[in-house]
Amino acid sequence: MNYIFNATKRETQQDTDVEVLESTNEPHRIILHNDDVNTFDWVIECLVKICRHTPLQAEQCAMIVHYKGKCDVKSGEMKELKPMCSALLDKGLSAEIV
Numbered sequence: 001m002n003y004i005f006n007a008t009k010r011e012t013q014q015d016t017d018v019e020v021l022e023s024t025n026e027p028h029r030i031i032l033h034n035d036d037v038n039t040f041d042w043v044i045e046c047l048v049k050i051c052r053h054t055p056l057q058a059e060q061c062a063m064i065v066h067y068k069g070k071c072d073v074k075s076g077e078m079k080e081l082k083p084m085c086s087a088l089l090d091k092g093l094s095a096e097i098v
Helices: 013-024 040-051 055-068 078-090
Strands: 003-005 010-012 028-033 070-076 094-097
Touching (some): 055 070
Antiparallel strands (some): 028 094
8 A cells, every 4th residue: 555645644545546536526427238129219218208318319329329339328426327227227228327
């Protein structure tokens, strides 16, 4: 473990890294992955109902997922994204929070 010394206190490098990550406050994201099971219409319907996308936005996300393999479909606080991601999984979609 590396130690960092300054005039007033001693702290570990690990503690410093955690403080930096916590201070950035970057939002989490739901990533939707492509599969060979769900139809475009089903994916669009799920994104509209669960993630509150417009139909056009949901269609664009579905196209990106189809051609690129995955797409960020929602970003925000973990407490907001967890139930959305769970609902997408319950509907048979492949999703994760990063």
